[in-house]
Amino acid sequence: MGLGMAFILGTLAQRIRISPLVGYLLAGIAVGPFTPGFVADQSLAGELSEIGIILLMFGVGLHFSLKDLIAVRAVAVPGALMQIAASILIGGGVGWLLGFTPGACLIFGIALSVASTVVLLRTLQEQRLIETERGRLSVGWLIIQDLVTVLALVLLPIFAPIMQAGGHASISLGGILVAIALTIGKVAAFMALMLVVGQRVIPAILHYVAHTGSRELFRLSLLALALGVAFIATEWFDVSFALGAFVAGMVLSESELSHRAAEETLPLRDAFAVLFFISVGMLFNPLVLFRQPLPLLLTFLVIMIGTPLAVIGILRLLRQPWNTTLFIASGLAQIGEFSFILAALGVKMHVLDPHGRDLILGASILSILVNPFILMATQRIEAWIARRAPHPTDAVPDETGILLPPPVPTRLDDHVIVVGYGRVGRLVVDGLMRKGEKVLIVETGKISTPDYPPDRVECLVANAVESRTVKALNLEKARLLLVAIPEPFEAGQIISQARAIRKDLTIIARAHYDSAVEHLASLGADHVIMGEREMALAxxxxxxxIVQPGA
Incomplete structure (x- = not known):
């Protein structure tokens, strides 16, 4: 029922040009216990959603490496720590205005300081930003928030007596130091285990399974490894399962099987991630909008205005460009799963009032609902800044994203456009170079090309599905369009837009199955190459x- 409602409402949301996440959340509210009609199993939805978080973090880890994390440490570590501190102060101040105790203010502030990993990662994946500079910085920022949350979950029970007693109880400084040392030690031990043992064992297991030729076993091995490592991280090292799954994916990212692993886990990852948003929607009681409108509004403003302003100030202080600053600030303007855990702990310790938990829950739902619109607004703000920059032509983007100004149009003519620079795209470009063609490469991530002649090759780092990117391809003077990406829906959008601009352009695309061939051909592709069919013909x-005539 939850998935069915999510499909219907997500499709409607997409139809009216808003994020499908809004539809998923509304589906959760519709099947939740606070609205009339069918009520879904809340505990089951929560457990299944955790699988979605694990698979999502595992998938992100597959696109990451330890080098990527090290590269962003100078900004991610101080930036995230300063943002958390600023958000705690702002949130705690609002809690004080609402009459909370000092202990409740602290928990309230911490809960409002950590963003939802799932929401931000879904944005990064939808915009193909994981492997970009801002994507790596965002993921690094989330990991620091995750580690701080783990530390908070360990330390808060130690401080519970003094928070319950209103500051009259005493606690042991030695106990606090021991708890901090144990937490840091466990995280370090888990990371060491994964980097020393896991880096050898996990790829070896997957290589063995891949050589069996069983796709079913390969998918099963990926699920077992992702869930197994997440379980070990939680049960043995008290590390969050999300961080455990991310590290497992990061270890596997160095393997040549990482791309195949990402493809095989994608369908399950998407389905279970939808269940996360359904489970969040089920927690929301719409009556809180009428019972506590002013406290809810203040809590909501901390998330939507307080934290983003703090992030903007911090990142500009750290000399980050405006596009990165605005993207991260808008991406962090929401809270989610870790905030629920912290709020539940506060209530369990009898420090946070249940009304405070309801405010956190309600503000979280509203922030996730509004976040897509915040991203759209920041896109326009960033474009406005770019138009008024002293030298707008100097700010050629080196990464894709919804916040970048329109791509700079190509200078090439009578050229071949190659969309996608993966394994197929690289071979195509190499062949075109040998033939002496002029080539425009369009790819969403950073492009590492050989020493191609600069007068014959241009690289456009952008999402070819976007209409503003299509305008930069100079299709009117192109000789050929080769769509080398495997996703039929994205490829179809590119083909239909190109065909609308130029009717006589030769378009060649790739596909994995017969229905995709028909789909792309119906949208205007002149030739659609299906790998299996071409291999059979070859x-x-x-x-x-070698067969004798007449045999």
Whole structure:
């Protein structure tokens, strides 16, 4: 029922040009216990959503490496710590205005300081930003928030007596130091285990399974490894399962099987991630909008205004460009799963009032609902800044994203456009270079090309699906369009937009199955190459060369 409602409402949301996440959350509210009609199993939805978080973090880890984390440490570590401190102060101040105790103010502030990993990562994946500079910085920022949350979950029970007693109880400084040392030690031990043992064992297991030729076993091994490492991280090292799954994916990212692993886990990852948003929606009681409107509004403003302003100030202080600053500030303008855990702990310790938990819950739902619109608004703000920059032509983007100004149009003419620079795209470009063609490469991540002649090759780092990118391709003077990406829906959008601009352009695309071939051909592709069919034809051609005539 939850998935069915999510499909219906998510499709409606997409139809009216808003994020499908809004539809998923509304589906959770519709099947939740606070609205009339069918009520879904809340505990089951929560457990299944945790699988979605694990698979999502595992998938992000597959696109990451330890070098990427080290590269952003100079900004992510101080930036995230300063942002958390600023958000705690702002949130705690609002809690004080609402009459909370000092202990409740602290928990309230911490809960409002950590963003939802799932929401921000979904944004990064939808915009193909994981492997970009801002994507790596965002993930590094989330990991620091995750580690701080783990530390808070360990330390808060130690401080519970003094928070309950209003500051009259005493606690042991030695106990606090021991708890901090144990937490840091466990995290370090887990990381060491994964980097020393896991880096050898996990790829070896997957290589063995891949050589069996069983796709079913390969998918099963990925699920077992992702869930197993997350379980070990939580049960043995008291590390969050999300961080455990991320590290497992990061360890595997160095393997040549990482791309295949990402493809195989994608369908399950998407389905279970939808269940996360459904489970969040089920927690929301719409009556809180009427019972506590002013406290809810103040809590909401901390998330939507207080934290983003703090992030903007911090990142500008750290000399980050405006596009990165605005993207991270808007991406962090929401809270989610870790905030729920902290609020539940506060209530369990009898420090935070249940009304405070309801405010955190309600503000979280509203922030996730509004976040897509915040991203759209920041896109326009960033474009406005770019138009008024002293030298707008100097700010050529080196990464894709919803916040970048329109791509700079290509200078090439009579050229071949290659969309996608993966394994297929690289071979295509190499062949075109040998033929002496002029080539425009369009890719969403950073492009590492050989020493191609600069007068014959241009690289456009952008999402070719976006209409503003299509305008920069100079399709009117292009000789050929080669769509080398495997996703049929994205490829179809590119083909339909190109065909609308130029009717006589030759368009060649790739596909994995027959229905995708028909889909792309119906949208205007002149030729659609299906890998399996071409391999079969090549095998028949080669075998025909050695078969005697008439045999």
């Amino acid at each position: 095998m028949l051609e080669r075998s025909g060369a």
